[in-house]
Amino acid sequence: MRKITLFLSALFVSTIGFAQLSANSTGVAGVTTNLERGGSEILLTHSNDPATIDDGIFCGPANPVALTSFRSYVLTDFGITGDFNVNRIQYGFFALDGVPGSGVDVTVEVWTTDAAFPTGNLTLLASATENVTAADVGLVLETAIDATVPAGSEMVIALRTPNDGLTTFSIGANNAGQTAPSWIQSLDCVGDDGIYDLDADFALSQSWVLNAVGEETEPGISCDSNNYEATGLPIDIDGGDTQTADCANAPNLVPVDVDAIGFVGMDAEIENVEITITHTWVSDLQIFLVSPSGTELLLSANNGGSDDNYVATVFEDGAPSIVGASAPFTGTFSPEGGTFADTFMGENVGGTWNLKVCDGAFGDTGQIVSFEMNVCAQPFNDVCDDAYALSCGDVYAGSTAGATDTAGNDGPDVYFSFTGEGDQEAVTLSLCDGGTGFDSILWVFTDCTLSELVATNDDSCGLQSELTFVSDGFSTYYIVVDGFSGSSSGDFSLEVACGPVTNDFCEGAESISCGETVTGTTDGATADNSELCGGEFNIGNGVWYTFTDDFGFSSDYTVSLCDGGTTYDSQLTVYEGDDCGNLTCVGGNDDFCGLQSEVSFTGDGNSTYYILVHGFGGSTGSYSLSVNCDPIPPPNDDIENAIDVDEIGFPYTDPAVAMPAATTEDGNPVDCNIDGANGVWYKFTATEAGFAEGEIVSPAGFSTVVFFRAPDEDSSEEDLIHIPNGNNQCLPSTTASILTVEGRTYYVFVTNQGGGTDINLDSGILGVEENGIEGFTFSPNPASDVLTLNALDVIERATVYNILGQEVIDRNIDATTGQLNVSSLSVGTYIMKVTVNGQVGTYKIVKQ
Incomplete structure (x- = not known):
């Protein structure tokens, strides 16, 4: 313990009942304390000169009144x-008038406030x-208190002065630089029963000197108590012999393994050691506790006379x-040879x-029937490898002091x-329970390398921290x-609290589909730790949604809060991401x-997206969220954008x-109703x-291939005329063919509503003559x-070109026979x- 003297300058006012407060300017000889700083006492004060009492404050001499003065401190x-x-309060008076020899009772009190x-x-x-x-005037008085x-x-x-109708007090005051208020309460003196600050309410700076003397109880060790019991008991003392020949080498050592960490x-x-030993003539025994480092503490030696046993x-x-107690010693005693604290001070527990x-x-x-130890040790979690395991519902009280x-970060952790x-x-x-x-920070990592951050928070509740992550x-x-x-x-x-994963978290994102609108609120949502995205605006409190587009083809997406419901x-x-x-x-x-x-973007039609609805500067409220998905049509979706195949050359494959x-x-067109069909266009x-033919390589759903005659290559649907023949019907089909006339223009319309496909077009007109x-x-x-x-002679080289003239295979053969691997080529000519x-020969080959 530290013994401390508190010198507190507090106001006390005499009980003479003037209708106003005033300062006493007459003064008296100073009263000085006899408590000096030094030894185990510490001087604490709200005043620059806590020992001097110069003059006083009084309520004027009408009727004496009861009065209470206060001084508070943290x-x-x-x-x-x-x-x-x-243990005692000190105070003094510089004037006291009343019935000679009778004296008056004053009361001192100690309170706490919440x-x-x-x-x-x-x-x-x-x-x-x-x-x-009156004999006490000029002295420092002491009143014992506990x-x-x-x-x-x-x-x-x-300090309360009574109203006895006879005695008035004049108590010395200190105006030497007070650092905290002095308070007064007197119904008669100040007009009501409120508590007033002398300086703030009455512009009176004088304050009483009041000393509190006591002792501080040093904070105890913050630790967890654990019980450790010996196993393998009972055992015979001396293995059945009746005497330990040399106590220094006694065979009767009963171990207990303590897995706590600390000093x-x-x-x-x-905290304590508990034993039970059965033995006749118990004073034959000497009992010790031996630390892991070999230090011994005598627990009991030759006590109990001819009686039997140590029991609990x-x-x-x-x-x-x-010493002097009687067997079987049931109860609690101090170790005979000293204390646990002093004997094992500084040793690893x-x-x-x-x-x-x-x-x-x-x-x-x-x-020896039983032996157990109760040890209190702090969880040693100063490093990550010694992290203390927490569970849902735990509240752990600890300290980072000394860590x-x-x-x-700069702080201990x-x-x-x-x-x-x-x-x-x-x-x-949460560190927010008071x-x-x-000023704290919380971090959550995936492992002790501390390289992958899961969540962090600095100031969630004032200077303290709170965060939520998903396990x-x-x-x-x-x-x-x-x-x-x-x-x-x-x-x-x-504090650790666990709950369900809602769409307040990414992991609880709610599903939303293309074309759907959902409503909700971000009120009460927690802050998100997501990376900034799409600009340096903040990631505030928000909620999560997810959608997956499995259309399979590129699409334009619009995620919007602009329908008026936000x-x-x-x-x-x-x-974008799978998780x-x-x-x-x-x-x-x-x-x-x-x-x-609103956010618009283009995707591949095969991805999953996560949407975070949040607010500017922490703003929250109700929202209406919509997701629209618009597939991107093929470039030749409209007839005016029909692919001009004769400019490219036959055979032609339009891939995927x-x-x-x-x-x-x-x-x-004339004689063929395609109104409402979804298709693409080609022309030549x-x-x-000669002839022309078309083919859908991967038919799916409603499919058709139809050739039309056209006046020119700038035609509309209404300008086209269906060419009727058995291989070119205005019906569902996967292939079609027609005979062509030199100089005539043709359009081809292809539908395949159930899936993507390659489309092959060919004609009897070869781009390269064999x-x-x-x-x-x-x-x-x-x-x-x-x-x-x-070949009959050596084949020197074979080269394959696509219809654009690009080399796709080139191989030296240097033999009369050889092979070309065409498996990697796309379907086509x-x-x-x-x-x-x-000699050089040219040949048309078809990859199927």
């Missing part, structure tokens, strides 16, 4: 962190009364001595402790872990309670339509056409008479995998050039 302002035990004085509720801890007389003010409290000291007297303590005997520091029992005489035997900084129990859940970590006394139900997460700066440390209270200053953010741990930014928007938001994205036709002008080599053959044609070449003995 223990921690004076460096007192433990409980404060007040809010800053004079507000809040007062709790009386103790009071004492003292009779003072009050324990809890650590961290605000203490209020009061005795620092962050751990041995507990050894604890501060208990009565066991973890390790193997032993109970050592020696039998110093022949003839009597016994057994090191290993998390990367301690570690915890959280592992789910199989189900996904939202985990809220038990955290410093997947099986992973272990590592939690850091940290300080904002190097000076930010102290006590904290960490009532606050909103923001939108859109991400919440793998999101990439698509885009974001703040004010698209007034204060509301997004047929389901084609729009509806709104016109009809025949250079000579030029053969005698004796050269190849097969098969069409080919799907391998094309086999044969190709040109092969072959060199045999210096």
Whole structure:
């Protein structure tokens, strides 16, 4: 304990009942205290000169009235962190008039308040009364009192002078630079029963000197109590022999393994040891506790005379001595050889402790029946590898004081872990219950490398922190309670609460479909830790939605809050990814339509998107969210954009056409009604008479291929005339063919509403005329995998070109036979050039 004297300058006013307050300017000889700073006493004061009493304050001499004066102070302002035990109050008078020799009783009181004085509720801890007389003037008086003010409290000291109708007081005041208010309460003197600040309410700066003397109880070790019991008992003392020949080498060592971490007297303590031993003539025994490092403490030696046994005997520091007690010693006693605290000070509490029992005489035997230790040790979670495991519903009270900084921020930090129990859940970590006394930061990481951050928060509730993250139900997460700066440390209270995963979290995102509108509110949503996206606007409190477009073809998407149903200053953010741990930014928007938001983007038709609805600057409110998905039609969706095949050359393959994205036709050729069909267009002008054919490679759903005659290559649907023949009907089909006339223009309309497909078009007009080599053959044609070449002479080289003239295969053969692997080529028509003995031949091949 530290013994402390508190010098508090507090106002006390005489009981003469003038209708106003005034300062007494006459003065008297100063009263000085006899308490000096030094030794174990600490001088604490609200005054620059706490020992001087110069003059006083009084209520004028009408009728004497009862009056109470107060002075309050917060223990921690004076460096007192433990409980404060007040044992006496000191005060003095410089004038006291009344009936000679009779004296008057004054009362001192000690209170606590649950809010800053004079507000809040007062709790009386103790009071004492003292009779003072004129002979006491000029002296420092002491009134004994017994009050324990809890650590961290605000203490209020009061002095009450009575109204006996006879005595008036004039109490010395101090105006030497007060640093806290003095208070007065007197119904008659100030007109009501309120509590007034002398300086603020009456412009009177004088204040009484009031000293409180007491002792601080040092804060105890903050630790968790654990019980450790020996196993393998009972055992015979001395193995059945009747004497321990040499106690230094006694065989009777009973171990207990303590797995706590800490050091005795620092962050751990041995609370007690309990034993039960059966033995006749119990004074034969000497009993010791041996630490893991070998230090011995005598618990009991040669006590109990000829009586039997130790039964449920507990050894604890501060208990009565066991010397002179009677067997079987049931109860609590202090160790005979000293204290646990002093004997094992600074030793590691973890390790193997032993109970050592020696039998110093022949003839009597016994057994060690039980041995257990109760050890209090702090969880050692200063480093991540020693993280303390938390569960849902836990409230952990601890401190970062003395911890090191290993998390990367400047403040001291301690570690915890959280592992789910199989189900996904939202985990809220909070330092906001009032038990955290410093500027904190919370971090959550995936492992002890601290490289992957899950969530963090600095100031959620004032300077304290709170965050929520989603546990997947099986992973272990590592939690850091940290300080904002190097000076930010102290006590904290960490609360763990678990709940369902709602769309307040990405992992609980609600589904929304293309064309759907949903309504909701962001009121009460928590802050999100997502990366900034689509601009440097903030990520505020928001809710999540997700949609997956499996259309399979490129689409334009619009995510909007602009239908009039959103009532606050909103923001939108859109991400792409398969899950919440793998999101990439698509885009974001703040004010698209007034204060509301809209994001438009293009996707591949095969992706999942996450939408965060949040607000500007923390704004929240009701919203109406819509998602629209518009497939991107093929470029030749409209007849005016028909692909001009004769400009490219036959044969022609239009690859992977997004047929389901084609729009509806709104016109009809002659003799063929295509109104309402979804298709694409091609056109060509025949250079000579021949044929033309079209093919859907991958038919799906409603499919058709139809050729039309046209006046020119700038025709509309109504200009076209259906060419009637058995291979070109205005009916569902996957192929069609016609005979062509030189110089005539033709259009081809293709539908395949159930899926994408390659579309092949060919005609009897070859883009390259075949030029053969005698004796050269190849097969098969069409080919799907391998094309086999044969010649009478050596085949030097074979080269394959696509219809655009691009080289796609080039191989040296240098033999009369060879093969070309065409499996990787797209379906369509190709040109092969072959060199045999210096001759070049040109051939048309078809890949199927």
